Amino acid sequence: MDEHHELDEVAVATYEFALRTGSFGDEDVAGHLGVDVRLVAEARKTLQDMRLVASAGSGRAVVALDPEIAEAELVTPLELSIAQRRREISSIHQQLRVLSAMYRARAQPVAEDVPIRVLDDFEDVRREIDLARRRCTDERITLQPGGGRSAELLDQDLLQTLEMRERGIRIRTLYQHTAHASLATRAYVRQICEAGAEVRTAEELSERLIIYDRKLAFIPKERTGKEPPGAAIVTDPTIVAYLYRSFESVWQGSQTFDIGGTAEYHHAEDLRMSVIRLMAMGLKDEVIARRLGMSTRTCRRHISGIMGEVGATSRFQAGILLAKQGLGQDDESVTVS
Known part of the structure; x- marks a missing residue:
């Protein structure tokens, strides 16, 4: 089955009718349920796709099938696909960890000795953020000043945030009140909050800030053109602790992000x-x-x-x-x- 089908009320009633009568035609079910025959035809198609009914001989009538058998037929290919993906992921991890150890042995000691590193290229910053996200074990906090963010950025961050929540990482994000006016931002906030993230808004925020595990902070450089700016990567414990306390101070005085349909007016x-x-x-x-x-x-x-x-x-x-x-x-x- 290439796509996921939902069993609506008509489909369930059609399946129940098939069990009771032994077989059915679309017109029979439509007359019994008092619905348009086209709805029954759609329900029959859904039931057929889910292996819950099959044609009875050469006629137009169909009969009900065992849901447990249908479940096995539908789920088994998906489970095999998941198992294959897991083997591929494991293979990638095993192959790259050897090279990663070689790279860290040469590059990491230099980086760790520098409490503040400044990267001018945004792509370098993005790679460092991706690495910090994968290594994160406890919490990510973010300050997002300005209004709503672009749908493209939100789509990318959504997948990353949900993955972190699946690992049990605490997520806290602060927006400004004006972010309520963005439909894309409200939709994003709704989804990550359903996964357990915490999002609030405040009247004024400073520059953007990201902190991972209270140990690693990203502070963007001043934007001088249209291209995304670089950033300073801070590992100095005193500075990171100060930035974290500053975030907490604003967080305590902020308001829960209202994701209601009229939130922009609140x-x-x-x-x-x-x-x-x-x-x-x-x-x-x-x-x-x-x-x-x-x-x-x-x-x-x-x-x-x-x-x-x-x-x-x-x-x-x-x-x-x-x-x-x-x-x-x-x-x-x-x-x-």
């Missing part, structure tokens, strides 16, 4: 107040957008709406009005640029 008021607060601090549009994880265009749309609410004709006037109303003020002094 933080609308929080987002509005965040924009107001940063406006009142005198920050420019680009800075506000970066801190809240949204595009500059989206940020300016929020600012325009807020200016309309307070009756301001300029950003300067809006800042003064917001300051007078006490909106967005905190312990920091309010300035207007």
Whole structure:
């Protein structure tokens, strides 16, 4: 069977009818169930594909077959395929471990002596992350600033995250509130949370960060073009512990990622107040957008709406009005640029 079939209510009722009557035709079942004959034809096709019914002689009638025999016929090829894949995986491990030992004997001592390594090429970073993921035994934590991520990246990370969860690795990820607006991100979060991962959101996050087992941290370099940047790989215990504590501090004050269908609206008021607060601090549009994880265009749309609410004709006037109303003020002094 090349594809997985689902036994719906019509298929189950059709099989039950076949058991009771000995054989059946599509019209007989359709009349008995009170459904369209096309639904019965689809159900019969599903039952045939699953080896649960077979043609009775040369006529159009079919008879029910033993589900245990059908199960053996369907499952045995899959089990054989899985066993073959496992043998192939074992063979790959055995062959490459010999070479890996040779490579580590030459390269690893140099790397371990350096508490911070900076890799300029993103492909080198990706390979190091893949290695860290495979070696991870306890926990992976991630800071993902900005809004939603691309569907392509999420699809790739989904498989890796689910594989880690199968190994019992704890997964914790922090997004910004603006990630709720991404359908792809919400779908990804729903799937990994069903597998036991933990995902939360916060108003503002620093740069992206990944830490494996509280021992190895990846900090991206500043992006200077369209290409993905390199990264610093940190193994110094003091620095990694500091980064981990910083993550924990934000995690404790964050909110569980809401994967509901209208989740993008749940933080609308929080987002509005965040924009107001940063406006009142005198920050420019680009800075506000970066801190809240949204595009500059989206940020300016929020600012325009807020200016309309307070009756301001300029950003300067809006800042003064917001300051007078006490909106967005905190312990920091309010300035207007």
